[in-house]
Amino acid sequence: MSTWLVTGGAGFIGGNFVLRAIAQGVKVVNLDALTYAGNPDTLASVQDNSLHVFVHGDIGDRALVSRLLQEHQPDAVVNFAAESHVDRSIDGPAAFIQTNVVGTLGLLEATRDYWKALDRERSDRFRFLHVSTDEVYGSLGDTGAFTETTPYAPNSPYSASKASSDHLVRAFHHTYGLPVLTTHCSNNYGPYQFPEKLIPLIIARALADEPLPVYGDGGNIRDWLFVDDHCNAISRVIEQGRVGETYNIGGNAEKQNIEVVRTICALLDTRAPRSDGQPHSSRIVLVEDRPGHDRRYAIDASRLRDELGWAPHYTFEQGIAETVDWYLSNQAWVERVLDGSYRLQRIGAAV
Incomplete structure (x- = not known):
């Protein structure tokens, strides 16, 4: 039986990964x-599972991380822990540097020392997987796609902090x-x-009968990846990936933001129609764009496909x-998340 130390495993992607593992x-x-x-409710189904050991703590706490490594002797460390929202990084970049850069450094140092003390067989088998983002590559024009050799060009405090942690992992x-x-x-x-x-956000605001804000002209394009496909890819990389390599994971689902919002509205029109009979899309409003x-x-994601045989299972429409x-x-679950610290308000407008 494998043992993995997963950091940030009560967050969105990390939580889904923990449940799947x-x-x-x-x-x-x-x-x-x-x-x-980070939401413990996400892990409610494994609260009493003997395969799940939850520890409340920070990746930058070197003594804690070292103790967990020695106590549980994991075969892999999977680092999801990060401040991850661009808007929040605009309002307060310091927290992103502390967690994503300084915290990752502490985790790497503790993991290095643990790994060096393993016997040859376990040392050869051990892996440290760092989960990063396509945002480190910057912005694309109308054509082309990010590959693993695309030069870094981060444009937000968030993506700059993730680029920094990527470089530390490589180093x-x-x-x-x-x-x-x-x-x-x-x-x-x-x-x-x-x-x-x-x-x-759009789902929550639509159900609350509130305006549905979309940045700029709504034409910003993202490649959407269903979280279960992402978790499957990470497991594949841990088990089969070439040491020292980087693998891009995408959903083959480029969509304009406005298209995503309209799709959600159409689904809600049939599943949770408005009381006044109007379509949810009538509440879409274009707002001032995010800085940068x-x-x-x-x-x-052709390297992942060609080397490890991975491809997304979900189409965007299914996901x-x-x-x-x-x-x-x-x-x-949503109501417990919205406990007063965040009430669907606009953040990230500061310049």
Whole structure:
């Protein structure tokens, strides 16, 4: 039985990954600081599962991380822990540097020391997988896609902090030999996503009969990746990826933001129609754009496909329908998330 130390495993992607790993028989030691986006409710179904060990703590706490590594002897460390919302990084970049850069450094140092003390067989088998984002590559024009060799050009404090952590991970491989893997994903969506991101925000505001804000002209393009497909890809990279390599993970689903919002509205028109009979799309409103808003992201995931045989299972149409249905069936989860610290307000407008 494998044991993985997963950081940030109470967040959106991390939580989905933990649930999936445990269902496949992996023991997970789940380290999460439980910031505003970390939600223990996401893990309710595995609360009493012997394969799940939850630890409340910070990746930058070197003593804690070292103790967990020694106590549980994991075969892999999977680093999801990060401040991740661009708008919040505009309002307060310091927290992103502290967690994404300084915290990752502490995690790398503790992991390096643990790995160096392993016997040869376990040392060869061990992996450190760092989960990153396509935003480190900057913005694309009308054509082309990000590959693993695209030069870094981060345009927000968030993406700059993730680019910095990527470089640290690379450096620890080349300097110390730590067996690392890095993944860059496109925009994730699905169950358990904190309702500050576009898709759950629009669902929540539509159900609250509030205006549906869309930045700029709505023409910003993202490649949408259903979270279960992302988690499947990460597991594949841990088990089969080449040490020291980077793998891009995309959903093959480029959509304009306005198109995504209209799709959600159409689904809600049939599943949760407005009391006044008007379509949900009538509440769409274009608002002032985010400062430095990247125009287009697109992922070339051919390395992952060709080397490891991975491809997304969900089309966007399948994934978005499943996502809307999940939020409609889990309003109690949403209500507990919206505890007063975040009330669907606009953030990230500061310049």
